[in-house]
Amino acid sequence: MGLRWEVPLKNLPYLLGGALLTLRLVGISVVFGIFLGIVGAMGRTSKNKLFHGIATAYVELFRNTPFLVQIYFAYFALPTFNIDLTPGQSALFVMILNTGAYMSEIIRAGIEAVHKSQVESGYSLGMSYLQVFRYVMLPLAMKAIAPPLGNQIISMTLSSCVISQISAEDLTFRAMMLENRTFRSFEIYIVTILIYFLLAEFLYLVIGYINRKVFGISAKQKLPTMI
């Protein structure tokens, strides 16, 4: 049985359009996820028991259950509460919450990477609080945050294919549509995997470059988290 690579290749623009959809969803969820992550990190470091408890429950629940289950939960279970979201909305909603949970931990670790002695040495130089924040705390925290944050973007890019399972439109969903029409599963999914691969490698390059140039970190890239 011959392989028919022309099937996915002829439809490459359609698939690449799906890749853009994926990137857009990831972009949105990262931006909102960072905001959520800041709030989550504040909660995790807060002395207020209620705030701390809620933040901890949120972070740990999302980090210790499968992304797929979270997606299904939103899709199947939320309508029970008469919350009706489109597949795309459900997907984005869960992507943001999921990213926010991981970002909370990343940002918290960044905050904890700033040691008291470093802050004190800032003050001892006669800096104001704003100056200490700007020149001591922020750069130190960003240095700790940037590499895992980049990693999280790649994790979400790869894991986001799961949203196709509730018919949210992304690269994988388009591959499924193509498969339904042509039945060339093998060729289509191999090409799809390659597109994800190139997407991820591109992100590795960009993130590695930013880490080196902006933050002066030449740390070896870790593998993405499995979410």
Place this chain on the structure above:
Amino acid sequence: MLMLDVKDVHKHFGQLHVLKGISLQLERGETGVLFGRSGSGKSTLLRCINYLESIDSGEIYVDSELVTPDRAKLRKLRANIGFVFQHFNLFPHLSILGNVTLGLKVVKKTPEDEAREIALKALEDVGLKEKAENYPEELSGGQQQRVAIARSIAMNPKMILFDEPTSALDPELIGEVLEVMKDLSQQGMTMLVVSHEMGFARETADKMFFLHNGKLVEEGPPSEIFRKPKTEECRRFIEAIL
């Protein structure tokens, strides 16, 4: 009988020419002390003898055996050359006894009992027999370095190389290590020592080698080196550290 014969060795680190044609010899049973400013190439030379660093040109012979990158030959050669590191490099996951027996068991395939006996004897030589069951982290720096020396002795080497063996130690711990090294020298071990411990050199060394900018600029017995150094650099260096 020549134990160490270094012939016109050159070594670069990238653009940097760190060894510029070094030649030196050490007879069997002699103790040599290599000294010079940091960056003069003395540690690099020592590491080249054990092929921890490759050389770009020249030849090094240990007991008439050429130091080569050939892995099988190199392993044999290294088993016959002890190396004592500045930071001891003991194996933290093994007991003191385990540290000293590992080379015997793995490299020389010495049976367990025999290895243990040899190791205890080596530890006795450095005065640490009673620490055999302890772990490196439980020992002081001076004790750790003595264990490192015992680890070398146990392999019954033809020569031991010491790379600044006391420079990572607190001042009060230096004496015990130098004492062990002096004993070793008196027992006839061939030793090449990178060190600035001039008291040790004066008492123990048969030859001293002064390296400057990657060149061997002066060599001779301590009496000559200390009393009438031939070069200005060597005179100034000795004045500065004495």
Place this chain on the structure above:
Amino acid sequence: MVFGKLSIADINYLWRGTLLTLRLCLTGIGLGLILGAIFGILRANPRKTLTKMIAAAYIEFFRAVPLMLLFVVGYFGIISLGYNVSRFGAVVAAISLYTGAYIGQVVRTGIESVGRGQWEASVSLGMSYVDTLRYVILPQAVKIMIPPAIGVVIGVVKGSSLASVVGYVELVLAGRHVIQRTYAPLLVMGTIAMIYFVICYPLSILSKNLERKL
């Protein structure tokens, strides 16, 4: 009623799904550990050997592809070519290869985190590369590897849910079957989430504690 009800049969069914998830995970982790140990050690070789490059390519590839699509290609893809594969076989192959790459990276990082001085001390005793790894480097590296390896295990447990996509009945697909019977999606998905949480959360605490002790 918002929650609906589950019969004993439904609960049994979910329990069987849980066991199948565990079986899949344990198989994947077992094979993944073997692959990961081999490829991680080859990857950590300081000399540029062919095996090192193969190991590097293997790890690089799997860090940049979605696990779900590996399941899909491994099962639907192969079937579409006219070959017969069992679901379990395809799913186990995919998850093992994927896990192997992650464990491989953990092994490599662990080996490389042992200081150069340990290598130098070993080779200067005349020890070979393999002996040095075996007697000096790996015993020290294993401690460093355990916390991130537990992280990989958590990832595998969560990732195994994606096997449902190709129709392999594990916990999530079992749950979807129960939902079809009971129309109690909230209760069923909530229960499933809790089951995963009960498996993963203690592991993540363990990993964190072990890491703190290093």
